[in-house]
Amino acid sequence: REASAGKVSLPALDMLMSYEPHPQHVAVEAVRKGAADVLGHLINTEVISVNEEITTPEGKKTTLTAEALTNGQYTAVKTLIKNSADVNASPEPAISAGIQGGCFQGGKAIKHLKRVVEAGAHINTPPGSMSPLAAAVQAANEASNLKAANRIVNFLLQRGADLSSTDHKGTPALHLATAAGNHKTAKLLLDKGAPATQRDVGGRTALHIAAANGDGKLYKLIAKKCPDSCQPLSSHMGDTALHEALYSDKVT
Known part of the structure; x- marks a missing residue:
């Protein structure tokens, strides 16, 4: 939880992780805080696999990529993509989750969205799911900056x-x-x-x-x-x- 403020010592983290009963929870916390360095370290030291199904502290089954997208943490998304994450290995369509989570906002919104698309995220999704276009329209309906949306x-x-x-x-x-x-x-x-x-x-x-x-x-x-x-x-x-x-x- 101190990671986003840059206060985490990776050697100290490694020592603590040997006693951690729920390493997935630590990875989830890193994702939610946008602590890309910590997340990358956990992946590189094989504490967690980038595409494995994880269980959040709340008991929800998901993936690290889905967690990053739904929490609007693009830096974590970028780190996961660099480590060969399957962006479609997610309970929700990746682009839709990112739009609803606020992952594609600001001046670099299109650049960030393009990176997720180029990583293989589906533009069109099966009936019964929230399609990316529908998610984008809903976001536009609620946007303070309609032009950007x-x-x-x-x-x-x-x-x-x-x-x-x-x-x-x-x-x-x-x-x-x-x-x-x-x-x-x-x-x-x-x-x-x-x-x-x-x-x-x-x-x-x-x-x-x-x-x-x-x-x-x-x-x-x-x-x-x-x-x-x-x-x-x-x-x-x-x-x-x-x-x-x-x-x-x-x-x-």
């Missing part, structure tokens, strides 16, 4: 992110932006070809979402992308976008 979205699209990909609940990226009233990210997705007729698990299109939210600007933006095909579409409940607007207390 949209650079992440755009980077993923340039690298081949599936515009129809969803979060772990099956909600498409366009729906996420629309539900949040995030016009700029929704427009970016639509301009890149996001399918305006795509449905969520309830059978609703993004047009349904915009109508229910009383968001006239987004409604028009989406409707222009599918002038003849979106409006007649019904949800699994049999409701069109017009029905959503009529039911909504947000429409005046």
Whole structure:
């Protein structure tokens, strides 16, 4: 726990580790503190294997890379990659975990993300998982600097992110932006070809979402992308976008 302040003596650590009953916990602590030197030392001295499944002090099964990504510790991620970590050996998609953990922020966000991608992290992930694009859109919805957040979205699209990909609940990226009233990210997705007729698990299109939210600007933006095909579409409940607007207390 003193590692991030540069107070750890590696020889002293080696001596203590011979009595440590849970070496994985020490490695987890080094990751969480961003103590890259300590982490690298534990790997080089074979106290821990870079790709082994670990158990956190809280009892969670994970990997060092996943722990670094979810805790936003890019220096630890970089150290693990240098030591041949399998970035995809993680309970959660690596890029998604990094985005949600705050690993790709600031002026070097794209550089850091690019390094993880070049290490083999999947741009697209199986249905039922949080796709990197969905994670990036959610982050953009909550961002104080939307322009910077949209650079992440755009980077993923340039690298081949599936515009129809969803979060772990099956909600498409366009729906996420629309539900949040995030016009700029929704427009970016639509301009890149996001399918305006795509449905969520309830059978609703993004047009349904915009109508229910009383968001006239987004409604028009989406409707222009599918002038003849979106409006007649019904949800699994049999409701069109017009029905959503009529039911909504947000429409005046």
